[in-house]
Amino acid sequence: MALLEVRDLTVVFQRKGEEPFHAVDGVSFDVEPGQTVGLVGESGCGKSVTSLAIMGLLPKRATKISGTVTYDGTDLLKLSDREMRDRRGRDLGMVFQDPLSSLNPVVPIGLQVTEVLERHRGMPRKEAMIEAKELLDKVGIPDPDRRLKEYPHQLSGGMRQRALIAIALACRPKLLIADEPTTALDVTIQAQILSLMKELVQDLGTALVMITHDLGVVAGLCDEVNVLYGGKVVEKAMRHKLFAEPRHPYTHGLLASIPRLDAPRGEKLTPIRGSVADNIPWTSACAFAPRCPNALDVCRAETPAEVNKLGRLLRCHNPVVPGTPAAEEVQA
């Protein structure tokens, strides 16, 4: 059995006088120990809400969560707040996008690391400090003795993200969720952080859920990739398969619209027309239909069903046939 099993996770935001909004709409995936699973998509596709729902960090008011999130045999969605608090930080670690706003600005780094150790492992402060120093050293922060006493504003962006990773790893969680961990960082620093995460996953056998919009990051890091659009998984496959032969027009379009460093000069990009704002609800159509170059009449009349074939999950009425050139450019 997988370490984390997410089944039909649905998050609905309901505001008074407004139509309920399905931020996440029946997402399912498994994470095995030591595996890295990627959730990719553009802004508004529901990737961050998925991670917050797993961690139990969504506000209770006006939010309806259904489905199951089974971690090691227990359904996290059924746990009480108190039980969930015991799990967060101990079994489930999380690394957020913006390290400055997720660290407490008025507490020294050292205390923020030892806090987790004291709370979950019942360590006395002194021991925890020694452990914290080792942790900072492990994530590659130079001169950890001094850094322990410093405040978040005294660290650079990359160092802050390392500190955040150290906190997330303090209790050796079996599952780590990283929500855009490198988006706020420069490329050379991003490379440092990604290689650190890869190393840690290999050494500790941690399962990693990687949430990102950057297909390049996914290509290098993830074993299995889930492409999200409008709250649903539209395509899921192992990374080699997905990148070699994207079948969903959205995945295909994303790959065609990214300028590649190794592409010959003068090659035109093929954008996806319109923007996420053009989505239609999934209820009786494919949400991507208004932007899709392959759209048929059936796409606007019927919700495509999930089809699992040959290790690839696909939700599309008219998938891209491998080997054909990118669909012709359509004017927005």
Place this chain on the structure above:
Amino acid sequence: MSETLVSVQDMKVHFPIKRGVFFDRTVGHVYAVDGVDLEIKRGETYGLVGESGCGKSTLGRAMLRLNEPTDGKMIFDGQDFSTLKGEELRKMRRRIQMVFQDPLSSLDPRQSVESILVEGLRAHDLDEGKESTAKRLRELLAAVGLPSTALRKYPHEFSGGQRQRIGIARALALNPDLIVADEPVSALDVSVQAQVVNLLEELQEKFGLTYLVIAHDLAVVKHISDRVGVMYLGGLVEEATSEDLYDEPLHPYTRALLSAIPVPDPQVEDRRERILLAGDLPSPANPPTGCRFHTRCPWRQATKCDTERPALRELKPGHKVACHWAEQIRSGEIQPHEVKPVLVEEDDGLSPDVPLVGPASVTEALNP
């Protein structure tokens, strides 16, 4: 008509760091741009890349004199742009327009699209009667791919990509020669990024524009530019055509930068060798001596690197590099070695030779 449209000579922008309550004493400088020379030819796209804090945006702004440069000249179409004053400067500015990064904060939320576009035309006396202006506005919107109904709308009614189109239309309105685009696509989703990149390319062909594109994303810059300049800590370290730069990066920093960029292809990703740079970017208020990159350089040598600042020199035609050992690195004579990360102080930019005297706050001044 000369080949070169823009020539920047030894441009420097230093921001003073001020301290004190009663007297604004200058206690140090942030060397944001520290001696940059570059030339942009008519009709080409020049890409400027570098990480945050390397001074690329400041350089772009200093060229337009949105920040007054501390030193250096910019020659625009044969005229010295940096000494123009008042009315002359204002008139010249019509020919150099800018597209900003954040399309929402660079558009006035209380101006309709029509008024945003007309404002520039009025300021430069290009508004010749209602009919011709209306025609011009329709042309502009059509050029950037917006419907003419957009005129009556306000910026908040558009999506990010559409807002960036408005920003581009505003720059186009005045028929400029040069458009400086500062991170034009970095705030947009990837699928929309491609739309804007293609639009910029189309417009260049149609109107014969010259671009200076400033961005941190080397893949975007490589795609759109003819020539690329790589900046590190206030200076250009390498300049080449975009193919050359990618095929044979000569400066150690460019090599590291190129190897750090993820490529959306697992097969490439699995094979690639990464050059991981140790540590962080040093503070531009207290830049390292000699070569600015020597604190993180895996090819650093015992001599010269930490004492002498390398000048940009032409190693092969059209390919300039600022490295003492570029030839030896190229031939493989010098091999990379491990670098221990140097602690970078997130300091307040004080150089150590300025003594701290006087009060630092009102409380300190009142209760010595």
